Amino acid sequence: MxxxxxxxxxxxxxxxxxxxxxxxxxxxxxxxxxxxxxxxxxxxxxxxxxxPYWPDVSELAISALHTISFALLGVAVSACLGVLLAMWFHRRVVRVFSAVIRSVHEIFWGLLFMQVFGLSALTGLLAIIIPFSGIFAKVFADIFHQQPATAVNTMGQADRLSRFIYGWIPQAWPALSSYVRYRFECALRSSAILGFIGLPTLGFHLETAFRQGDYSEAAAVFWVFLLIIGTVRFWLYKRFLPFYLLAAIFLLPEMPPVNASFIWQFFTQDLWPVPFQQGxxxxxxxxxxxxxxxxxxxxxxxxxxxxxxxxxxxxxxxxxxxxxxxxxxxxxxxxxxxxxxxxxxxxxxxxxxxxxxxxxxxxxxxxxxxxxxxxxxxxxxxxxxxxxxxxxxxxxxxxxxxxxxxxxxxxxxxxxxxxxxxxxxxxxxxxxxxxxxxxxxxxxxxxxxxxxxxxxxxxxxxxxxxxxxxxxxxxxxxxxxxxxxxxxxxx
CATH class of the missing domain: 1.10.3720.10 (MetI-like)
Structure with missing residues (x-):
């Protein structure tokens, strides 16, 4: 002892x-x-x-909906990817990959993808999905590790995917869903601060109001954001999630056209120093x-x-x-x-x-x-x-x-x-x-x-x-x- x-x-x-x-x-x-x-x-x-005061209530409401949409879709996709990574988290390459992608902050991912996709929905979604996938992978793997293996062992020679779908995930579901709810609150904060780099979320209006010294307008944005966070448990019900996710897709800001050749050039040339490209x-x-x-x-x-x-x-x-x-x-x-x-x-x-x-x-x-x-x-x-x-x-x-x-x-x-x-x-x-x-x-x-x-x-x-x-x-x-x-x- x-x-x-x-x-x-x-x-x-x-x-x-x-x-x-x-x-x-x-x-x-x-x-x-x-x-x-x-x-x-x-x-x-x-x-x-x-x-608090805001001259255009509809503008503030749209920004709030953009903030929620980025968070909902980002968590939905990253949670699914996190489960897939957690299935093979015992492999070193998966653990290292998850550690690297979660170690880069959402703002940095946003700045990176903004150079290619501009201030678009894809920039905001990728900025949340990539690091959150690594975070989910780590936490989900820990949750699975803490579960008793008795029920899963009764599945005999079933493959790894079947063991997780019919064994580990149902057994760990309460802990998984609880953490996803917590991570959704984190995603709301991440979605908001992406407005500091120009995305049309609440953070954009908050930063603009503070910069201009309009503290009453900043307070209006702040109280709206606090209201969203504080009331999550009253409106985020599982039975409404399909409707929320579908609505979030249509509420995202427009996606401007992107030149595929420019994307290729950015990731194969622009990100690497000239001496490295020349060998x-x-x-x-x-x-x-x-x-x-x-x-x-x-x-x-x-x-x-x-x-x-x-x-x-x-x-x-x-x-x-x-x-x-x-x-x-x-x-x-x-x-x-x-x-x-x-x-x-x-x-x-x-x-x-x-x-x-x-x-x-x-x-x-x-x-x-x-x-x-x-x-x-x-x-x-x-x-x-x-x-x-x-x-x-x-x-x-x-x-x-x-x-x-x-x-x-x-x-x-x-x-x-x-x-x-x-x-x-x-x-x-x-x-x-x-x-x-x-x-x-x-x-x-x-x-x-x-x-x-x-x-x-x-x-x-x-x-x-x-x-x-x-x-x-x-x-x-x-x-x-x-x-x-x-x-x-x-x-």
Whole structure:
């Protein structure tokens, strides 16, 4: 039997090490306050939030429908592809392929396909489908692995496809459908922020309103998006899904004509440096060396520094917030805490970062705050759910108030908290990279600049660097969780 004291000491040591790394990372992050008095702007934003206004309701409704359509179709296709990949997830090539495609953020996929298909429906769908397929493959494979094999073994010599269709999938269906519902909420956020690169979703109007200082219009977009996220469980019914998917197809924006020869040229020539196309190995290495020294190294320093600082701050905020959203700990007042966490976990990090950037300028600080608030809210929400689920097994005469939190609930939640935090590590790294599209000096800044300069070869190389970075972080995270004996709870 594992020694509880040694386990607790190990988790405490692990936490302290990550806190120390975050403190060191702050010295490398580009943190400056560019505006001398952000409170004036903050008061204008606050006034706008309580006085939402939109001049053309039909325009806002169409953008909302586009946002939902991209998310619905993206999740529907990627979930099917994820099941297929999960069937052969035991093969290394499938695991590596899934890790690579999920490591590239939707914004980067969108920027890449926008060069070929323009601001079309296909760009938005591919930007969601590709990374989500890799995510579904990983999670579905874990779900299948956790299922008992007794029923499947009775199928004898049936082929792998039949075993999954008639054995694994029906057995794991509750867990699969629950995760698909959660991933749909993530897809709504992804669909919205694709508007930051010009697609006609809610994010486009939100970014435009903020840029023009029309905070009442920005508030209208924000409240509509929050309403969509907050009411998903009231309108996303399985029996209506065929109708929703059919309607989503017709509600997508128009697809402009695309020249097939241009697509071939883009993927076979434009994405590769000229020395590589000419077979010049030394020239290719020299080209890569210049990009690495001039852009990759500075961007990696900022991306990693922001990630580590945001990771630890997310954990601190989650531990502070989750008790106020648990009915077991604060009673009926938990409704207020749950609403706050709903708002924080519903707003995409890029939207929060854009807001903080208006207040503090384009430094690492807005990115750290945005990542910490969103991920801290999400982790706190999950911990609060686990706290309430465990309340049924607690003694009636157990301690109450602060004592219950520190001496009874927190010690039980802490392993799950660390597991969730390390599980979000890869996600925070992905989000840190895309903060560059707002002008923050992460990998996304150099990728976005390369696309603007029509340097597709450099942009593609930097995207590959971002993917490799996330693969490394994902691998390290899994090793840390395994070494600490942490099992990630359900999402």
């Amino acid at each position: 594992r020694d509880t004291r040694s386990t607790g000491a190990g988790l405490r040591t692990l936490s302290l090490w990550f806190a120390l790394v975050a403190i060191i990372a702050l010295f490398f992050a580009d943190i400056f306050l560019y505006q001398p008095d952000p409170w004036i702007e903050l008061s204008r934003i606050g006034t706008g939030m309580v006085t 010049d190995l030394s020239g290719t290495l020299s080209w890569c060396g210049r990009v690495v020294s001039d852009e990759v190294i500075p961007a990696l320093i900022q991306t990693i520094a922001i990630t580590q600082a945001a990771l630890v701050l997310s954990g601190v905020l989650a531990l502070m917030w989750y008790p106020f959203a648990s009915r077991w700990l604060v009673g009926r007042f938990s409704l207020i805490g749950r609403f706050k966490l709903l708002v924080l976990r519903s707003i995409p990090e890029l939207m929060l970062a854009y807001l903080f950037m208006l207040l503090f300028g384009p430094s690492a600080l807005p990115a750290i705050f945005a990542l910490a608030l969103h991920n801290g809210g999400l982790i706190a929400f999950l911990l609060a759910n686990h706290s309430e689920d465990a309340a049924d097994n607690q003694r009636i005469d157990s301690a109450s108030g602060v004592v219950r939190y520190f001496y009874q609930d927190l010690p039980q939640r802490y392993p799950a908290f660390l597991a969730l935090l390390f599980y979000r590590w890869e996600v925070i790294m992905r989000e840190s990279a895309i903060m560059g599209v707002l002008g923050i000096a992460t990998l996304g800044f150099f990728i976005d600049s390369a696309f603007e300069e029509i340097r597709f070869d450099k942009a593609f190389f930097l995207i590959l660097v971002a993917a490799m970075l996330n693969v490394v972080v994902d691998s390290v995270s899994r090793r840390v969780r395994r070494a600490a004996g942490l099992t990630t709870p359900r999402m």
